[in-house]
Structure formats: C-alpha cells, structure tokens
Amino acid sequence: MTEAQAPHSEAEVIGVLRRVFHQGRDVQLGIGDDAAVLAPAEGAVLVSTDMLVEGVDFDRSWASCLDIGWKSAAVNISDIAAMGAEPNALVVSLEVPPQCGLDDIEELARGVQEAIDALAPGASVVGGDLSSGAQMAVSVTVLGRLAAGEHAVTRAGARPGDVLAYWGKLGYAAAGLAVLRGGQVGSASAAALEACAAQLRPRPSVEAGRTAREYGATAMMDVSDGLAVDASRMAGASEVTIRFDPTAFPKLVTGLGWTRYELGLDPWALVFAGGEDFGLLATFPADDIPDGFLRLGTVESPAYAPVLLGDRTLDYPEWDHFSGKRR
Known part of the structure; x- marks a missing residue:
C-alpha cells in the first residue's frame, strides 16, 4: 500500500x-x-x-x-x-x-x-x-x-522396549532457511527449492497422527526444534532413554548431501538439529509400525544420557526464542 x-x-x-x-x-x-x-x-x-x-x-x-x-x-x-x-x-x-x-x-x-x-x-x-x-x-x-472413547497421545508415554519411529522429512526446512537467507533462490537447484518449500509451507499430516494413535502409539510429538532436542524432551517426559540406531540414518543424510557443497552445511547436523520439520516422532509397543513411519531406534530404561546415537551421547543445544540463539 x-x-x-x-x-x-x-x-x-x-x-x-x-x-x-x-x-x-x-x-x-x-x-x-x-x-x-x-x-x-x-x-x-x-x-x-x-x-x-x-x-x-x-x-x-x-x-x-x-x-x-x-x-x-x-x-x-x-x-x-x-x-x-x-x-x-x-x-x-x-x-x-x-x-x-x-x-x-x-x-x-x-x-x-x-x-x-x-x-x-x-x-x-x-x-x-x-x-x-x-x-x-x-x-x-x-x-x-x-x-468419545479416544485418548490423546502425549509425549510422556514411551516405555522401555518400545520402538521409536518417525514420519516426515528431516533437515529440509533448515536447509531451505539457509537458501532463503542467502538470497540464492534464483539460482537454486531442484533439491534446494524443495528445501525452501519445506521451510515456507510445511505439510504436517493429521492422517499420520491419527494412524499412529490407532496403531497404539505410546508417545508422540511433532519435531519443531530438531530431532535430538525433541527426542530429549520425549525422553524426559517419559523418564526413559531413547537410543537412535546409527544404521537408520545414512539414507536420510545422503538425501541432504547437496547441502555440503551448495551451502557448506553438515547433513548430520541438519538431520539432528535442523528444526521446523513438523514431522511426527512416535513410539510403538512392537516392531509393527504404521506405513510411512521409519524405524529410528528403541526406548530403554533411563541410562547415563536421555538420548544416545548408538553408544554416544547425543546433545545438541536447544533454541531459545528470547536470545535468538541455541543454548
């Protein structure tokens, strides 16, 4: 105007x-x-x-x-x-x-x-x-x-022995933010434009959430602040340890390989700490997880850290809205 x-x-x-x-x-x-x-x-x-x-x-x-x-x-x-x-x-x-x-x-x-x-x-x-x-x-x-008769799935219900699974993409929204902030959209590759769309127009799935509940998901939350941070929140609320299986991630990381040479970013960091993916992290009582969910790990009794990648502690700083930084 x-x-x-x-x-x-x-x-x-x-x-x-x-x-x-x-x-x-x-x-x-x-x-x-x-x-x-x-x-x-x-x-x-x-x-x-x-x-x-x-x-x-x-x-x-x-x-x-x-x-x-x-x-x-x-x-x-x-x-x-x-x-x-x-x-x-x-x-x-x-x-x-x-x-x-x-x-x-x-x-x-x-x-x-x-x-x-x-x-x-x-x-x-x-x-x-x-x-x-x-x-x-x-x-x-x-x-x-x-x-009537349906119950909400909270982040506090994960139990030792549960399987951890994820629906959606990981790291794309953060990669898209880097492209947008860098003013590179006009010359961006198809993969970079896909990442921009993930940042600007996320597509959470009500159907996936409803399906997870019907499959008996014991805990669930959306991933908005990064997989590692949100998994630690689920682990804390449920008083368990979440152990990610390292063999579940190479394909996810490979899909973001372009970010290393186009943006100078670490695909592993994008997957675990990118944020704003708005996928669904859920736990299930058995290996029978819904179609569309990817098995990422297991839930165990509380150990020396809330979140593990294999045997290594996984700890990424949490985003603070007031400081505008991760801490």
Missing part, C-alpha cells in the same frame, strides 16, 4: 477475512460476533497456540504473505496432529504494519485457508483479533477434537 492510498478500516479487513475463510461443520457461529460458538460431538477438546513474528520467525524479503499465512496455520495443525487428534477450529490474530494493504491481508488469509484446505479440510477459522504495529505478527490458536 502506497502513502497515497486510503487507509483501510477494521470493518474492511473483517469483510475480507469473512470472504476468505469458510465455516466448518462444528461451527454454529463464526467470525463477526463477540465469540464463536462450536458444537462438537461428544469427546475431548484439545487447544494449542503458536505465534509467528516478523524478524524472528520469518522475513518478508523471502516469505510472501501467502507463505506466512500457510505456515502460521500449518505449525498449529501440527500440534493437534501430534496428539492423534483432528483440528476443527482456528482463531487467528493479526498484527500488521500500517504499510500493509488489504491485498496483503487477503493474501495472508488465503494462505491460512489454503493450508486448512490441504492439511485439515474439516477445520475453519472462527474468529480472531486485529491490531496495527511496527511489524507483522500472526498468532493462531487451534482447537482439535477426539471422539
């Missing part, structure tokens, strides 16, 4: 959002009132929230408003998938800088809706809030549901 253009009103923005967002099956009353009204079937309700902030989680020099909208919905849908549940409603709050026009806001909203259509077609945006600020920020709260 140029300085010559008239500023848009909150009513105009709400009008745009109501046109873009569809109403889901559990919604009796959606956008426009003081609160939304949902009428889900019997069962449990799950709630999670995530915020994306410009300059911290994305940069508008390499992420379009469509990308930002998609990712803000996807990372929240991932949290519900990780519990083995189905998303059914999202509340989206936007802070937009004055120079953003209605077209930017509509593009962001379309990104949210496209992610919902692709990843959680039974869900809908039912409300939110609007504000103006110096930078763009998107906060999404997602609600999910489990039918």
Whole structure:
C-alpha cells in the first residue's frame, strides 16, 4: 500500500477475512460476533497456540504473505496432529504494519485457508483479533477434537522396549532457511527449492497422527526444534532413554548431501538439529509400525544420557526464542 492510498478500516479487513475463510461443520457461529460458538460431538477438546513474528520467525524479503499465512496455520495443525487428534477450529490474530494493504491481508488469509484446505479440510477459522504495529505478527490458536472413547497421545508415554519411529522429512526446512537467507533462490537447484518449500509451507499430516494413535502409539510429538532436542524432551517426559540406531540414518543424510557443497552445511547436523520439520516422532509397543513411519531406534530404561546415537551421547543445544540463539 502506497502513502497515497486510503487507509483501510477494521470493518474492511473483517469483510475480507469473512470472504476468505469458510465455516466448518462444528461451527454454529463464526467470525463477526463477540465469540464463536462450536458444537462438537461428544469427546475431548484439545487447544494449542503458536505465534509467528516478523524478524524472528520469518522475513518478508523471502516469505510472501501467502507463505506466512500457510505456515502460521500449518505449525498449529501440527500440534493437534501430534496428539492423534483432528483440528476443527482456528482463531487467528493479526498484527500488521500500517504499510500493509488489504491485498496483503487477503493474501495472508488465503494462505491460512489454503493450508486448512490441504492439511485439515474439516477445520475453519472462527474468529480472531486485529491490531496495527511496527511489524507483522500472526498468532493462531487451534482447537482439535477426539471422539468419545479416544485418548490423546502425549509425549510422556514411551516405555522401555518400545520402538521409536518417525514420519516426515528431516533437515529440509533448515536447509531451505539457509537458501532463503542467502538470497540464492534464483539460482537454486531442484533439491534446494524443495528445501525452501519445506521451510515456507510445511505439510504436517493429521492422517499420520491419527494412524499412529490407532496403531497404539505410546508417545508422540511433532519435531519443531530438531530431532535430538525433541527426542530429549520425549525422553524426559517419559523418564526413559531413547537410543537412535546409527544404521537408520545414512539414507536420510545422503538425501541432504547437496547441502555440503551448495551451502557448506553438515547433513548430520541438519538431520539432528535442523528444526521446523513438523514431522511426527512416535513410539510403538512392537516392531509393527504404521506405513510411512521409519524405524529410528528403541526406548530403554533411563541410562547415563536421555538420548544416545548408538553408544554416544547425543546433545545438541536447544533454541531459545528470547536470545535468538541455541543454548
């Protein structure tokens, strides 16, 4: 929006959002009132929230408003998938800088809706809030549901003797971030562009989470801060040790071999510490794991470290949102 253009009103923005967002099956009353009204079937309700902030989680020099909208919905849908549940409603709050026009806001909203259509077609945006600020920020709260008799899969249920398995890609999102930050998209290889897509438009799977629950997953969580860090969180919550099998990883690392000569990165570090993969790390009581999950290791009684790669302690620093560093 140029300085010559008239500023848009909150009513105009709400009008745009109501046109873009569809109403889901559990919604009796959606956008426009003081609160939304949902009428889900019997069962449990799950709630999670995530915020994306410009300059911290994305940069508008390499992420379009469509990308930002998609990712803000996807990372929240991932949290519900990780519990083995189905998303059914999202509340989206936007802070937009004055120079953003209605077209930017509509593009962001379309990104949210496209992610919902692709990843959680039974869900809908039912409300939110609007504000103006110096930078763009998107906060999404997602609600999910489990039918009567179904139970959420938490990260605290892994037991000695369980098998550890993973659904999704590892390291691609971090590699894509390096490409985007380096301004190399115009000359990027096909593999690098695939990595950029993993960073900008992650594709968590509600179906994989539901299948894992139906297979009897004892613990599950999404991998957002890196495989090693999130495995240590599962191990801590479950009071066990997770032992990764080194023979499970060469194929994963080989798939990222291009990052060594194109970006100067270590593929092993990307796999274990990359972050923002939004795949599913789960444990199962036997070797019979669902199709699409890759066996990565085993769960054991507590040992000298929460996470092992073979017999070696696996310890990668954890990302700290306030310092903007790993520590």
